[in-house]
Amino acid sequence: MGFWSYLVDRFAIVLCLAAGVLLSGLALLAHGVDVRAFGEVACIVGACALVGLLLDWLRRREFFCRLREALDALDSKYLASELVGRPTTLEGRLMYDALARESKAMTDEVEAARLAQREYRDYVETWIHEVKTPIAAARLVAQNHPDDATAAMDRELVRIEGYAEQALYYARSTSVDRDFAIRRVDLGELVRGALRANARTLIDAHMAPELGDLDFEVRCDPKWLTFVLGQVLVNAAKYRKPAGPDGVLEPARLRIVAERRLSDADARVTVLSVADEGIGIPAEDVDRVFDRGFTGQNGRRFAKSTGIGLYLVRSLCQKMGLRVTLASRVGRGTTVSIEFPDSGR
Amino acid sequence: MQVHNRLLVVEDDPKLREELVALLGNNGYQPRAVEAFDDVVGQVLAAGADLVLLDLNLPGVDGQYVCREVRRESDVPIIVVTSRDGQMDELLSMSFGADDFVAKPYNAPVLLARIARLLQRTYGSADRSAVLERDGVRLDCDRCVAERDGRSVELTKNELRILSLLMRNAGKVVSRQRIQEELWQTDEFVDDNTLTVNVSHLRQTLGSIGARDFVQTRRGLGYLVL
Numbered sequence: 001m002g003f004w005s006y007l008v009d010r011f012a013i014v015l016c017l018a019a020g021v022l023l024s025g026l027a028l029l030a031h032g033v034d035v036r037a038f039g040e041v042a043c044i045v046g047a048c049a050l051v052g053l054l055l056d057w058l059r060r061r062e063f064f065c066r067l068r069e070a071l072d073a074l075d076s077k078y079l080a081s082e083l084v085g086r087p088t089t090l091e092g093r094l095m096y097d098a099l100a101r102e103s104k105a106m107t108d109e110v111e112a113a114r115l116a117q118r119e120y121r122d123y124v125e126t127w128i129h130e131v132k133t134p135i136a137a138a139r140l141v142a143q144n145h146p147d148d149a150t151a152a153m154d155r156e157l158v159r160i161e162g163y164a165e166q167a168l169y170y171a172r173s174t175s176v177d178r179d180f181a182i183r184r185v186d187l188g189e190l191v192r193g194a195l196r197a198n199a200r201t202l203i204d205a206h207m208a209p210e211l212g213d214l215d216f217e218v219r220c221d222p223k224w225l226t227f228v229l230g231q232v233l234v235n236a237a238k239y240r241k242p243a244g245p246d247g248v249l250e251p252a253r254l255r256i257v258a259e260r261r262l263s264d265a266d267a268r269v270t271v272l273s274v275a276d277e278g279i280g281i282p283a284e285d286v287d288r289v290f291d292r293g294f295t296g297q298n299g300r301r302f303a304k305s306t307g308i309g310l311y312l313v314r315s316l317c318q319k320m321g322l323r324v325t326l327a328s329r330v331g332r333g334t335t336v337s338i339e340f341p342d343s344g345r
Numbered sequence: 346m347q348v349h350n351r352l353l354v355v356e357d358d359p360k361l362r363e364e365l366v367a368l369l370g371n372n373g374y375q376p377r378a379v380e381a382f383d384d385v386v387g388q389v390l391a392a393g394a395d396l397v398l399l400d401l402n403l404p405g406v407d408g409q410y411v412c413r414e415v416r417r418e419s420d421v422p423i424i425v426v427t428s429r430d431g432q433m434d435e436l437l438s439m440s441f442g443a444d445d446f447v448a449k450p451y452n453a454p455v456l457l458a459r460i461a462r463l464l465q466r467t468y469g470s471a472d473r474s475a476v477l478e479r480d481g482v483r484l485d486c487d488r489c490v491a492e493r494d495g496r497s498v499e500l501t502k503n504e505l506r507i508l509s510l511l512m513r514n515a516g517k518v519v520s521r522q523r524i525q526e527e528l529w530q531t532d533e534f535v536d537d538n539t540l541t542v543n544v545s546h547l548r549q550t551l552g553s554i555g556a557r558d559f560v561q562t563r564r565g566l567g568y569l570v571l
Contacts (some may be wrong), residue, residue, distance in 0.1 A: 132428035133358045136450035140364035143453040144371065151520070161450050192532050199529040200452060203522050208536030251536040 001064050006057045017049050027121050054242075063087045078103060078151045121171050128168045135161050156199050162234065166308060180221035182320060187272060187340075190215035190222060190254055194229035198237075205237035206249040212257030216270050218340040220320050225338075228316055229274070231309040232336045237278035237296055239334070253277050260342070263323075268342035275335040281328040289326055290314040349468045351452070352460070353394035354378040354519065355385060355411070356426070357403050368453055372460055374460075382406065386414040393512060394421060396464060401427035401434065409441045416442030422467045426451070443489055454523075458530040477512040479570055482556050484508055496554040504547045511560060511570040520567035544568060 025038045063084070070080040081103070086096050110137055135157055142154035172179060190237060195202065202209070233254070240252045255275045263269040280290060285296035292311040299305025310326075317324045317338060328334040352374050356362040362378050369376035379388050382404050389397055389411065394500065397415070401408035412423060425438040428449040435446045445463055447456060477484040483492040489505050490497050502507065511519055512526050521540060528535050535543065551559050561569045 016547075085467070132449040133361055134427075137358060137361035139362055139450055139452060140361065140368055144364055144367045146517075146520070146523075156448075158452075195534055196455065196530055199454070199526050201521075203525045203529065206537055209534040211534070228391040251538055 001061050003054070003057055006060070007053065014049075017045075060092075062088060063089070063092060078106075096149070099297075100305075121175065123199075124167065124171045126299050127163050127173075128181065131164055132161075135164070155200070155204065162201075164185050165227065166231075166306075166312065169224075169312055169316065170308065173312060173319065180224050182219050182221055184217050184219055185222045185225075187216045187218050187258055187270070190218075190220075190225055191229065191272070194226045194233060197226060198230050198233050201234055202254075203231075205240055206251050207237050207240065207254050208251035209254045209256060212255065214256070214258050214272075216258050216260070216279055218270050218272075220322060220340065224316050224320060228313050228338070231313050232274050235309060235336075236274065236278060236334070240276065241277045241279055263339060270340045270342060271337050272340070273335050273337040275333060277333040278329040280331055280334055281326075286326060286328055290324070349395040349464055349469050350374045351393070351395045352376045353389060353392045353397045355389065355397060355403070355408075356400045358400075368456075369460075372457055385411050389421075390419055395468070396460060398424050398426050398460075401425060401429055401438070409437055411519050412438060412441040412443050422463050424463060426456075430503045447479075452526075454526045454530045456508065458527075471570055477509060479512050479515050480559065482512075482551070482559055484512055491551065491556075492555060493554040493556050498550055498554050500547070500550060502531075503528060503535070503543050504550060504569060506531060506533075507543060507568075508551075508560070508570075511568055518567045518569045524568070537543045 021042050025042060027036065028038050056176075067080060067084045071077055072082045074080055074083065079098065081099055086093060130198045139154055139157050139161075142150035142157065188211070191211065195209055236252075236254050243249045253276070256272070257275075258270055260268060260270050279298065282297050285294075285298070288294045289296065289310050290313070291307070293307040294311075295305040295307045299307065313336075314324055321341065325337050325338040325339070326334065327337075348375060351357055352369055354365050354369070354376055356365060356378070366376045366378050375528050377394070379385060381388075381390075385403065385406055389399075399408055399412060403411070408425065408427070412425065415421065415423065422445075422447045423443045424447060425443040426447050426449065427434065427438075440542060442468075445459055446457055456534075476486070481493055484490075485492070486505065486509055489502070491500055491508065492498075506528055508523055510524060516526055521537070525535060525537075525540055528540075542561075548557055548560055551557055559570060561571065563569055
């Protein structure tokens with residue numbers, strides 16, 4: 001707030017003051033007062049007015065400077081007025097009080113929305129836990145009575161189970177609380193666990209896992225990472241090369257290997273890569289596969305895709321502090337790599 | 346040798362309970378189920394089972410409480426089977442004395458593998474009858490040996506797993522996928538071609554004790570031991 005703009009803002013007062021001095025000068029002149037005496041009086045009045053305005057300007061300026069500093073410094077900008085405190089000027093106080101009421105009302109609204117979201121999330125989590133019991137029962141019914149129909153049903157149940165699991169992790173990924181626990185885990189055991197958990201889907205798609213050196217320890221939440229790996233494995237099965245003209249699905253190689261190397265940022269990292277020999281992803285889609293809701297050409301052409309799987313992969317990895325990348329060539333296959341900050345072999 | 350195959354199922358969902366009992370019965374165990382949930386701890390202790398499958402969400406009583414109370418008086422192995430799969434649930438169950446934790450929905454091979462592993466750990470080798478016999482062929486799972494007419498031959502781990510699965514389901518066709526799934530649960534991630542090779546090796550091995558046609562192929566369906 002410059003002094004000039006302050007004066008411009010008070011042009012009525014300044015104008016009236018100047019007019020008052022001028023008019024009283026004319027009146028005094030008419031009564032035969034000396035022009036020089038008038039000049040002195042005018043100067044005194046003008047100087048006093050200027051000092052008054054200057055003091056008032058400084059007082060206001062000090063407040064607004066503090067306010068701007070607070071706004072620049074804070075991440076949660078809505079807290080600035082509380083930090084600066086109530087100003088001393090009348091308009092300032094009125095404005096401040098109005099703002100306080102407004103922000104109180106807004107805080108209440110935000111709180112209500114947050115509560116509603118939390119309750120909804122809790123409900124979704126509970127619902128998913130509930131639905132797992134009938135899914136488990138239905139799967140056992142199918143497995144206890146093996147025939148073509150129940151086998152087909154079991155396959156569909158596995159899909160339902162997968163979607164339920166995805167919804168659970170989606171709900172968890174939107175949470176502001178940290179409901180995961182990072183610890184040191186054996187990478188090989190994680191990979192084998194994810195393969196076991198998705199055995200049915202991978203076997204049905206005739207996937208042939210080849211495990212390379214996985215003898216590393218990494219830091220992550222084992223459940224979350226098993227889910228993340230599951231998404232990647234299931235994608236490999238979903239987007240594998242279709243059967244040849246003879247209708248026979250040849251086993252499709254799925255190479256899973258880890259290595260330690262220097263990252264782009266020159267830090268030691270352990271990189272786990274899952275490489276399939278599937279249909280691959282068109283170059284123009286590769287950069288967007290991790291976007292929420294992105295389905296791409298493959299999603300539309302080959303399999304029903306929700307555009308949630310890889311989105312969850314990235315957001316869960318980010319929460320755990322892991323970097324995930326994807327490289328692909330159409331007709332050659334896709335490699336998903338997860339980079340763990342180093343924690344030694 | 347004493348056989349440790351008496352399992353107790355504590356699950357409040359009636360359908361799931363019924364199917365679990367059927368599944369375990371089909372796989373060589375002797376399952377019993379808790380039907381009323383007023384004195385679960387007492388029933389578990391009175392049942393004298395070799396292993397307990399315990400659901401955490403029970404009507405009127407918390408599974409973790411049951412777990413802790415049973416543990417006070419008994420060392421019976423407990424597998425907690427639940428749809429609550431949070432980090433805390435697993436840690437809590439373990440701290441209350443559960444031996445293993447399986448999240449719902451599980452598929453049958455996973456659950457069976459966990460049960461077999463825990464029985465093995467607790468009672469040594471004597472889980473479900475370690476010796477299977479069918480049509481003159483004796484399979485000794487502990488020694489990894491098949492015998493017929495006094496002749497015996499050693500099997501590889503995969504051959505043993507395939508043959509014991511087929512013999513436990515004798516008279517029924519076992520699909521290739523089912524065999525693969527069983528092998529995957531023991532971290533042998535065999536693909537189609539490897540399975541074909543495994544089975545043909547198994548046939549050759551059995552051929553050396555004169556039981557070449559013991560394992561039959563049903564094209565497009567799977568394998569069968571009559």
